[in-house]
Amino acid sequence: MTVPFSPDRPSLVRQLRAAGCVYAEDEADLLLDAADSPTALADLVDRRIAGTPLEHLLGWAEFCGLRVSLDPGVFVPRGRTALLVAAAAAVTGPAPAVVDLCCGSGATTLALARRLAPRWLAAADIDPAAVACARRNLAALDVPVFQGDLFAPLPNRWQGRLDLVVANAPYVPTAAVALMPPEARLHEAPVALDGGPDGLAVLRRVAAGAARWLAPGGHLVVEAAARQTGALCAELTAAGLVPSVRHDEDLEATAVTARRPA
Structure with missing residues (x-):
């Protein structure tokens, strides 16, 4: 009507x-x-x-002061993910080598490029629509965007050489996806939302892979729900990383940072 x-x-x-x-x-x-x-x-x-998300109607979303182009069906960057960007900037040294996993539209990658001035930067996502969107957003920066599952599409020669890996991986438990606002569950790709039975299925694999891909002293930074941090920190510790948790009440956000020991 x-x-x-x-x-x-x-x-x-x-x-x-x-x-x-x-x-x-x-x-x-x-x-x-x-x-x-x-x-x-x-x-x-x-x-x-x-119920169509406003950002999909406009064709762009605002994130960390940037206007990011957005295609229908692609995950809409959330304001709370600004904490992930801030946490990454706080732990990363000058001219880092950076990879953004589960990059979606490339919004986090764009924000990191502005905050960190990395010597090289890449992004990856499993969703073809997200990859196409990110490639368009990142074309001016000449940032490669790989299509595939987490670390799988990255060049093997990068193993052990990354200073920073960030991942806004899906962390909503499968049973809770149906309870999300219609704007998300009806208009964003399920692969960007569903984190498995306890919400940590993808983040467990990110933690396991990061220990191989990070350089000594490098950091992994991920977003999670506050109630998940205990279990997630245990997974990161088991993977040989040293985790810490950062909360922001104003953003209603939680970021978990994990360092590979030098």
Whole structure:
């Protein structure tokens, strides 16, 4: 059912607020800027009220002060992942060799490029749509984006040479995916959300691989839920890494850092 077009902003805000959009005023301004005709605006509003993520409608997402291009179906970068970027910057030395696993749109990779000035930087994701999106976002930086499962597509010669590995891997337990907001569970790839029975299935494999790929003194930084940190730190320790946990209450975010002993 098409939402009737209204040319005035207050009416648009009321429509969005009635549909449950928390930041209705901001969304109204963005949709008005994105539409070049009343018909286009009516279509955008109709799709937004039906549950399509705002970022997929706009074709971009804001992350760490950057505008990141976004394709339909690709994981929308969350504001809380800014903690992962900050944690990585805090532990990494000058001119690091960096790989961003589960890179999605490449948003974290872009933020790291700006914060760290790495000597070389690469990204990887298993989802073909995400890889295509990331390649477009990172083309100007000449950053390679590999398609494949975690470390598998990376050149073998990089083993033991990485100063930093970051991974915003999926960590939602399988049973909880159905409880996520429709914007996520209906419009983002399941492979970007489902972390297995306890949410740690992918992160366990990241931890196991990082011990081989990190240089001595290098760091792994991942995002997780606060309730998962005990089990995750145990996995990292078992993999030969030294973990630490960082929380940010304002972002409602948790990052886990793990160092490979020198």
